[in-house]
Amino acid sequence: MAIKVQEGPKITSYGATSRPSGGNAFETFSWWFFRVSGVALVFLAIIHLILMHVSTDVSETVYDFVANRYDNPFWRGYDLLLLTLALFHGLNGLRIVCDDYISSRGWRVAVVSGLFVIAISFWLLGMMTIITFHRNMNIAQSILSMLGH
Amino acid sequence: MYRGQSGQWSWLLHRVTGLAILLFLLVHIVDITLIGFGPTIYNDAIGIFSLWPIRLVSLALIGAVLFHAFNGIRIILIDFWAAGYKYQSQMFYIVLVVTILCFLPMAYFVVAPIFGVCPQGSCSMTPM
Numbered sequence: 185m186a187i188k189v190q191e192g193p194k195i196t197s198y199g200a201t202s203r204p205s206g207g208n209a210f211e212t213f214s215w216w217f218f219r220v221s222g223v224a225l226v227f228l229a230i231i232h233l234i235l236m237h238v239s240t241d242v243s244e245t246v247y248d249f250v251a252n253r254y255d256n257p258f259w260r261g262y263d264l265l266l267l268t269l270a271l272f273h274g275l276n277g278l279r280i281v282c283d284d285y286i287s288s289r290g291w292r293v294a295v296v297s298g299l300f301v302i303a304i305s306f307w308l309l310g311m312m313t314i315i316t317f318h319r320n321m322n323i324a325q326s327i328l329s330m331l332g333h
Numbered sequence: 334m335y336r337g338q339s340g341q342w343s344w345l346l347h348r349v350t351g352l353a354i355l356l357f358l359l360v361h362i363v364d365i366t367l368i369g370f371g372p373t374i375y376n377d378a379i380g381i382f383s384l385w386p387i388r389l390v391s392l393a394l395i396g397a398v399l400f401h402a403f404n405g406i407r408i409i410l411i412d413f414w415a416a417g418y419k420y421q422s423q424m425f426y427i428v429l430v431v432t433i434l435c436f437l438p439m440a441y442f443v444v445a446p447i448f449g450v451c452p453q454g455s456c457s458m459t460p461m
Contacts, residue, residue: 203412219408219409219412222402222405222409223405223406223409225402225405226402226403226405226406229398229402230398230399230402230435233394233395233398233439234439237391237395237439237442237443238438238439238442238443238453239453240453241442241446241451241453241455241456241457242382242383242388242391242443243380243382243383243446243456243457243458244453244455244456244457245379245382246372246375246376246379247368247371247372247375247376248372250368250375267362270354270358271358271362274351274354274355274358275355277348277351277352277355278352278355281348281352302359306359306362309362309363309366310362310365310366312366312369313362313365313366313368313369316369317368317369322369322370322371323369323370326369
C-alpha cells in the first residue's frame with residue numbers, strides 16, 4: 185500500500201510545524217525567515233528593551249537621548265535591522281494567522297494583499313524616520329539638506 | 334493528546350503574544366515618527382510612557398517579548414534538534430521559568446518609579 189505524503193507544513197501534536205520540503209518556495213522561505221530573524225530578534229529586541237526600560241528609565245528617553253544615540257551610526261543600523269526584522273516577522277505571523285482563520289480564498293487574498301501594503305507602508309515610514317533624523321532639524325529640513333539644499 | 338496539554342498552551346501563548354507585540358510595534362513606528370517634528374512635539378507625545386498606566390502596558394509588552402523569544406528558541410530546538418520533540422513539554426516549563434526570572438528584575442526597574450524609587454538615578458512619573 186502506497187503511503188500518501190501530505191503536502192505543505194504538517195502540524196505536530198505539540199504545535200510545531202515540520203520543516204517544509206518541496207512544495208511552495210515562498211512557504212519554505214517563510215519558514216526559514218521566521219527562524220533566522222527570530223534568533224536575531226531574541227537579541228535585538230531584548231537588548232532594545234533593556235536599553236529603553238532598564239539601564240535608562242523610559243521617562244529619560246527623550247529627544248536629546250535619541251539624538252545622542254543617533255550621533256553613532258551603529259545605533260541607526262541597529263534600529264533599522266530591528267525595525268525590518270520585527271515588522272516582517274510580525275506581519276508574516278499575522279499572515280499565517282489569517283491563513284488559519286479565513287477559509288474563503290478571495291478574502292484571504294484580499295487580506296494578505298492588505299497586509300503587504302501595511303508592511304511596506306510602515307517599513308518606509310520607520311526607515312524614513314531613522315535615516316532622516318537630524319539633531320535640531322525637522323524632517324522637511326533634514327530631507328532638503330540631504331538633497332543638498 | 335493535544336487539547337489542554339502544554340503544546341496547545343504554548344502554541345496559543347506564542348500566537349497571542351506575537352499579535353500583541355505586532356500591534357505595539359505598529360503603534361511604536363508611528364509614535365517614533367514624531368521625532369522628525371522636533372523636541373517639543375516628541376517629548377510631549379512620548380511623555381505618556383512615563384505615566385503609571387502606560388508603565389503597566391510596558392510591563393505586559395516586556396513579558397510578551399520575553400515569552401515569545403524563549404518559546405521561539407524552544408520551537409527552533411524542536412525543529413532542529415533530533416530528540417527535541419521528546420522534551421517539548423519540559424522545555425515549555427523551562428521557558429515559563431526563564432521568562433519569569435528575566436521578567437522580575439526588568440519589572441522592578443519599570444515599576445519602581447511609580448513608588449518614587451529611581452534605580453537608574455533619575456526618572457520621572459509625569460510628562461516633562
